[in-house]
Amino acid sequence: MTRGLDRRARPRRRTGEARPGPAGLLLLVVATPADAIALLGAEPPGVPVGVVCLGRGGAGEREALGAALSAARDLGHRIAGEPYVADSGGDPEELLLDVFLDLGPTRVGTLDPDPMSTAVEGPELRFEVVEPPERGRAALAAVRAARAYQEQTGRPVYVDCRRAAVDPRAPLEAASRYPRQSRWLTRGADGRLSLHLLSAAGVLRWTETAPGGPHWEGPELLETPSELMPGLVVLQGADGYVRLIGLRRATDKGEEALEVVTAAQYQSGRPLGLWQSIDNPHTRVWHLARQVGFPAAALDAEGSLHVFVRNVGHSVSTRRQDRAGRWSAWQHLRGLRVADEMAAFPAWDGGVGLVARSRDDAQAVHWYYDRAAGAWAEDRTVPVRVAPGSLAAAPEAGGVRFRYAETGEPCFWRPGAPAPVGLGGTAGSGAAAGAAGAVLQGWPCTVLVQAGRGGTVEVGAHADGRPEDGTWWVPSGVRSLVAPAVALDAAGRVVVAVLDTEGRPRVTRRRPDPAGLEFEPWQAL
Template structure:
């Protein structure tokens, strides 16, 4: 095994970021691993686990990928010789392998792939990928949950969409997106950080003296490895995810779930509440539901949107009286999994979806009578996995499909606004209300292609004036986050290898956006 000694820029006091980022790639056969190996970042230590030896050409493809892994340490493939379902023997073999690897992150396939066709006569979806892909992913998720429960060590998981385009990087291939804006500030200025893991959502939080507690795993059997964190009009975080539950008849139910945190502290997250799904009447259709997007309108109504089985958009909402409406369908253009919902300048909610069959975006917005209007004329195309809400109403963030540059779209001005940072990857996180020499600024955060976090800033509401960027000074393999407390304090955060939370606070320097030394969030 060849090991990389350069672990990236930045230094974190008393944290594990000096060690490698260990990635386990777990798939049915070597041919399935080749694509996933190519997506791993420089500096990663990759261990490949295959359930079966596979065919000769598949082993050769994996060998080529491992040989081309410049700047990455590689080991494997390790062949387990099991059938790939989620039966006890397979889970036990996978659990042993994970014990040997001790990964920080695990990559596998999609347990609920998107169908390619549908037989209306029998009600049966057809798929372009072997059934072993979904079966293996289900077994891997079960083993990953068991390993994290036994060790107490947070394990992040990525499930890869079949036939996704490797040119656009890891975020374009994720079935369940990693969260942006996962750092939240309570009324009293105490912070909470959320991380989706194999065993559920992990929380770290501050006590009244500013000391950190956690990680605490929020109970949620069957939660899939994705998370949306959305602040309500009072700034309190609401969480959305997908939950996968085996059925007695051999099928699975996949449903949208919602929880909220109304205070900072241990056990403060509400129980997960099921919102079902738009195709819940038939589990074979319902399992294909896309990951949720959500937003609050100016009146405090909570809207939730998903991509449905037919690849259009479905939605339901909870008005101020607290009673959820039924799922309704928007129809219209066929969309991919990428959705983002934002509050519009007029106080309503808009939802954007990346088109499935062509490069572009569709936007839906409600009129004064509540009727939704579809707009397919938007003059931009985002990279898969990069649509995100901007800090200000009416703005959407993404990366340009062709250049990778960070871009904002203004629905009011119908203008595309370049934000720079072409070297970054994935969606952008945000914070607003950052005071700089008496002016209010919005802050953007991203992970660079070299695994180093970056931060940018522009005058709030004026991304057209230009964004200046600088390194955050810490390695991170997920999008960093930041938040501003009610007292105006800006804090940036990132997840270190092993799931440890690290933080840096803004230093007050005239004319500068500077952060102090990064440190581990400990009591």
């Protein structure tokens, strides 16, 4: 079931060429065989999967992985040969790069490069990482080798990092260290649509050649900071500018940390502005600065950018950039301990709100800026129960979308409402995206997209501002590796985008003057 590979004895000529692997191959990279089992169990049937272990692990690990692979085959997974198990030492990034060139993956799945710490009881508050250190080293080697592979071959590869200490049955959306992109289709001031997807080597962009399409140019690899971790926030304000926000691994005096970075695209198809670091709340304490959560962000009515992160103590820290570009200091919002799942959104009063899922259960908490008090306030009386991996800002100002924890049904909630509104559709996973202002049969409507049962993308619609009137859904027949995206093009037509199971973006447009949600054939970009 396993085979040893001494990669130091078999160096590959680095020509930039890679052998073609199975289309859409997912390569799981772990420290030991036991670590691959949860990653394997989170994938839906039919996915071609390979496994690479950087160590042999303890007694029984290989046998347990063999049993898991056999069960996966029975469920319909296509297992790409036997697992690779390294027999010897050497540079893990070099070893992995050789394997990537051998197998040609589309996706790389691994664990958390920067595991969360837990509080340690004692006279002083301390935080310690309890994960075996080899897990983080293997994950970081996988992230870096994937970047090198894409830079050498030019083939996009996408990386997912999963927390180790999570339910093995949980879908990736619910267990990811870095949230999967839920907004990545935007319309610029000139009317052209753009796609922004984070690959191992940086941000890839596709842009319409003319407003309304149908032709696109790309992918274009944008100038991106080195060591950008596999997560990306794509944010757009009333000015049409697209802001990208992520986490970068930084090094200073031999110590490594994570810092929040941001850049802006001011015109469709034009180069990004310079990436700017805004540090993180624990910049001066390096072992803590490696463990912050992924940022959430929103723009207020004045155009100021608000960034929020989960800090090492599992509360929230925030920082604000005004329209002149000046940043405030990090501010600690004390209150309910939260998970790495937050949605920031423009509030009805012109400010910004934040909803976050509790660290310990499905409870949620709402933060808002109390203008009268001149301070952030916390509301724990939020009548929602959030399924992990499903929380996102709604396209309507002042609300969030999420899946109800007990049923998986997509819901909408606006702060102050006594209960959320169910949106129907089949139970699924991940965030539901939306675009308001589409005209359907003469009525202004909000169009939604979600991954339904089995991961198949569904498209739904309800009257603008009235989700309680009912939402109707239609299946699209395709699956997406990330949350599907939706926007309106320059002609007001609904455009849906997916990243298909072979790692290629596809788009479809609503047919002109259809009876309902009828779309043209999918177009591969």
